[in-house]
Amino acid sequence: MTTSHKLTTVRALRSQARKHIEHGAVTAGYNADRAKVLKLLNEALATEIVCVLRYRRHHFMARGIHGQSVGAEFLVNSKEEQGHADLLAARIVQLGGEPDFSPDSLSQLSYAEYVSAKTLPNMIRENLVAERIAIDSYRDMVLYLGDKDPTTSDLLKKILAVEEEHADELADLLEDLPKDSGGR
Numbered sequence: 001m002t003t004s005h006k007l008t009t010v011r012a013l014r015s016q017a018r019k020h021i022e023h024g025a026v027t028a029g030y031n032a033d034r035a036k037v038l039k040l041l042n043e044a045l046a047t048e049i050v051c052v053l054r055y056r057r058h059h060f061m062a063r064g065i066h067g068q069s070v071g072a073e074f075l076v077n078s079k080e081e082q083g084h085a086d087l088l089a090a091r092i093v094q095l096g097g098e099p100d101f102s103p104d105s106l107s108q109l110s111y112a113e114y115v116s117a118k119t120l121p122n123m124i125r126e127n128l129v130a131e132r133i134a135i136d137s138y139r140d141m142v143l144y145l146g147d148k149d150p151t152t153s154d155l156l157k158k159i160l161a162v163e164e165e166h167a168d169e170l171a172d173l174l175e176d177l178p179k180d181s182g183g184r
């Protein structure tokens with residue numbers, strides 16, 4: 001493997017670290033397009049929040065013999081999506097941006113939709129669709145970042161792995177659900 005990256009001298013490291021110290025974690029070596037990264041992170045944040053809300057609604061609305069167990073799963077996922085939202089918001093601030101928690105922008109920024117759904121199979125299906133959207137969008141962002149912002153990239157990969165688990169669980173739930181379990 002060949003790499004064109006030349007190590008920065010200690011002297012240069014020390015001198016560039018003293019410039020713009022008000023930028024905190026964003027140093028001269030930050031190679032990504034910060035504005036673009038902040039935009040993507042805010043879109044991911046909105047997606048996570050919409051997923052928190054959808055899972056929350058489905059948790060309370062899950063009915064039928066499988067309602068309790070599946071509904072409990074929805075609550076677990078809702079809390080994990082909230083955790084993702086918090087990680088993304090913290091990274092946005094670290095990069096000198098502002099996390100957008102405004103209810104008015106959520107559905108516009110979110111990649112996934114808020115679908116209320118009435119029956120258990122439809123709830124599972126809608127959550128699975130949203131997870132698949134999240135998976136593709138995170139994978140896309142990781143590829144876009146390449147090695148330009150390894151911290152953000154690692155964070156997104158960590159979240160991506162959990163979304164893949166969610167999607168896998170939901171696909172299993174959908175398969176296990178008897179066909180007459182109220183899906184219309």
Ligand SMILES: [Fe+2]
Pocket residue numbers: 048051080081084134159163
């Ligand atoms: Fe998530």
Ligand SMILES: [Fe+2]
Pocket residue numbers: 051077081131134162163166
């Ligand atoms: Fe998820």
